[in-house]
Amino acid sequence: MLLDWLLQCPMPRTDPPLVPTELSVGAADKLASVGYDIRGPVHEHALRLEAAGHQILKLNIGNPAIFGFDTPPEVLAALIRNLPNAQGYCESKGIVSARASIIEYYASRGLAPLDLEHVFIGNGVSELVGIALQALLNAGDEVLVPAPDFPLWTDTVHLNGAQPVHYLCDESADWQPDFDDLLAKVSPRTRALVVINPNNPTGAVYSKDTLRRFAEIADAHNLLLFADEIYERIVYDDETHIPLASIATDQLVITFGGLSKAYRAAGLRIGWMALSGQLKHAKDYIDGLSMLAAMRLCANVPGQYAIPAALQGYQCIDDLTASEGRLAMQRDFVAKRVNDIEGVSCVTPKGAVYAFLRIDTSIYPIKDDERMVLDFLTQEKVLLAHGSAFHWPAPDHVRLIFLPNIEQLELALSRFERFLRGNPH
Ligand SMILES: Cc1ncc(COP(=O)(O)O)c(C=O)c1O
CATH class of the missing domain: 3.90.1150.10 (Aspartate Aminotransferase, domain 1)
Structure with missing residues (x-):
């Protein structure tokens, strides 16, 4: 009896001896x-x-401010004056007065009126590049990025499991894009085309004809156009900057701008992205952008109050250039x-x-x-x-x-x- 009972009893566990191990934290493969x-x-x-x-x-x-290029005083004053209003989260796309001033600004630059819902304010263009690519890309997708580029674009494409494909810019042609190279690199997996104008690191500024070529290629291959125009107000001699979105009206364009460069306020971490052109087939994508914007709650609120003052005020960057x-x-x-x-x-x-x-x-x-x-x-x-x-x-x-x-x-x-x-x- 006793033996039967003993045989039915669970065996005592023989745990392996405890060997102290050290916590090892590796980085995610996607960072490789x-x-x-x-x-x-x-x-x-x-x-x-x-x-x-x-x-x-x-x-x-x-980083202009550290070399004595101060933020215009009226821009700082607007921020300081509004600090008491900036204590809580705001709407995830940004405060209305700031987004309205961005719309007004782009209207003055030749864009058709934008919808308030299609303007997103972020913690610098850097954050918005992340959101725009994350909402778009699946593993195996390709994005055309200039070479040389501002590396954030390439790295963010990688981070989203997609492949950056670099189109060459031609030094012997004042760093204009080499469209033969670009066209040879379009594939059925290409989803988007990045245009950085004025360009970092080359300083190239693109003509209307060049922008038209970008628009035609986007049209022919169904590509989303990302126009990184954070330096749009920093041009020299008799150059004029033309927004890509003012030319590419039949394509979907996301234009990026911000306070870091022309307004010398990189520390405020304020940028924006504005969607324009053919939006009717992009509802899911736009919903995705809105969701990602909501997930990070909102951008730095005090800095947003600086946007209308910057865009509507005296453009002292013109004196510097x-x-x-x-x-x-x-x-x-x-x-x-x-x-x-x-x-x-x-x-x-x-x-x-x-x-x-x-x-x-x-x-x-x-x-x-x-x-x-x-x-x-x-x-x-x-x-x-x-x-x-x-x-x-x-x-x-x-x-x-x-x-x-x-x-x-x-x-x-x-x-x-x-x-x-x-x-x-
Ligand atoms: C071409 C380009 N885009 C975007 C950024 C990032 O700007 P932000 O300070 O708004 O994140 C930079 C910063 O140097 C840049 O050169």
Whole structure:
């Protein structure tokens, strides 16, 4: 009896002995193809050098305020005045007065009247690029992105399991897009075409004809157009910026803009995206955008109060880009000084705040441009961004921002000249 009873009893558990293990947290696989090298290892090395007491001249990020380009006082005043109204969340697409001022602004730039529901305010264009691509892409989809590009676009396409396909821009043609290359890269999986105008890092500004070609291609291949126009008000000489959405009226266009550059208020983290053109077959996509916007509740509310003041106020950026203005003079200085260095050249930027410098690799045989900017940083304490960080396919370019004053630019470029002479790579 006792034996029967014992046999029916559950056996005592023999747990394996407890071996202490360490918590191991790996990164998601989807991060493997994300580089975002402009804030990558070279930038980290610069921070380490700074922590060790070195003074680093940082010419790698387009952050106007840190180079003495202050936000217009009336823009800050609007923000400060409205702080008491900005304590709670707001509607997820943004406060109405700010979105209404964006609509008014685009009407003044030749766009058909936009719907308030199709304007989204975000924590910078950066956040909205994430939302716009996340709502669109499935694994295996492709997006046409310029090379060189502002790398956020490429990396965000990757993050969403899709494939960025780079169309080349042609340095010998003032960095205009190479449409033969672009057309050869359209496939049945292509969903969207990214246009960055004025361009970062090349400073190219596109003509009406160029914009028409983009629109025609989008039309022929059913592509959504993403127009990143955050530098639209920063153009030099007699260039004019034409919004892609004012040309591509029969396509679906999402135009991105914000306060970071022309209004020198990158720290406010305020950007917007505006949908225009053929929206009737995009209901599900627009619902997806609205859902994603709602999931992050809303953008920074105090900053949104700065939008009407910025868009409706005096555009002092025009004084900075006029021929005697500080930005234009710094641009002129860089374009001339760079071309004085043996084996280095750059196409004069027509817009934005960057020069994309070409280094003649028959004189300086560079194999690895990231290594080269790291060595330059270590030796000369100047931080540049290497061209391959912008998905440029050869190790023969670096990007320089021309926001610092001429004295600092001269210092940086004379050190670069000295470095190149002394360091064949
Ligand atoms: C072309 C381009 N788009 C978007 C951004 C991001 O702007 P935001 O500060 O609004 O996130 C930048 C920033 O440098 C940029 O160069």
